[in-house]
Amino acid sequence: MTVKAPRNGSISRTTRETDIRCEIDLDGPGERSIRTGLGFLDHMLDALSTHSGVSIRIACTGDLHVDDHHTVEDVAIALGQALDAALGDRAGIARFGWAIVPLDEALSRASIDLATRAGGYVDLGLKREAIGGVACENLSHFFRSLAASGRFTIHVDVLKGENDHHRVESAFKAAALALRQAIALSGTQGVPSTKGVL
Numbered sequence: 563m564t565v566k567a568p569r570n571g572s573i574s575r576t577t578r579e580t581d582i583r584c585e586i587d588l589d590g591p592g593e594r595s596i597r598t599g600l601g602f603l604d605h606m607l608d609a610l611s612t613h614s615g616v617s618i619r620i621a622c623t624g625d626l627h628v629d630d631h632h633t634v635e636d637v638a639i640a641l642g643q644a645l646d647a648a649l650g651d652r653a654g655i656a657r658f659g660w661a662i663v664p665l666d667e668a669l670s671r672a673s674i675d676l677a678t679r680a681g682g683y684v685d686l687g688l689k690r691e692a693i694g695g696v697a698c699e700n701l702s703h704f705f706r707s708l709a710a711s712g713r714f715t716i717h718v719d720v721l722k723g724e725n726d727h728h729r730v731e732s733a734f735k736a737a738a739l740a741l742r743q744a745i746a747l748s749g750t751q752g753v754p755s756t757k758g759v760l
């Protein structure tokens with residue numbers, strides 16, 4: 563097994579609900595062009611790109627006249643598929659990453675295992691119905707959809723915080739820092755698994 567080079571992924575995904583073009587480069591340098599039609603989601607993806615160091619270009623035209631659900635879900639699916647493509651056979655990566663990140667009074671923990679067992683375990687503990695046009699239920703759904711299509715495990719827990727914008731933003735920053743560690747090249751060519759395969 564050898565490390566994929568360059569570590570990038572490109573996904574075009576069109577359904578009757580959304581039309582998405584997504585390109586990512588794991589080795590950054592965190593350049594980004596993000597237009598999902600949902601300002602708050604753009605803000606969170608901007609944080610994800612900035613703090614993970616992963617360059618993200620994503621453009622989505624979604625059925626926002628219905629609501630935000632299809633757009634949030636499909637952006638997560640496309641991003642996960644691009645991440646999976648960029649990782650290739652996952653040789654040479656650190657595999658695990660974790661972070662605890664504050665944003666003012668809010669504090670979030672994220673832990674990632676890039677082995678290919680998909681699972682998103684998310685507790686954001688939000689009180690508001692929506693933030694910036696994104697339903698709060700769709701924000702936890704974002705992480706679960708990302709983990710499913712990206713084929714990795716992520717645990718995200720907001721440990722404290724009064725302000726829901728702060729809670730979500732600290733969660734995305736924690737996920738970003740955990741991802742930065744997990745995708746980092748370890749200097750070995752093999753996969754970090756006792757099974758010899760991820």
Ligand SMILES: [Mn+2]
Pocket residue numbers: 605727731
């Ligand atoms: Mn903010």
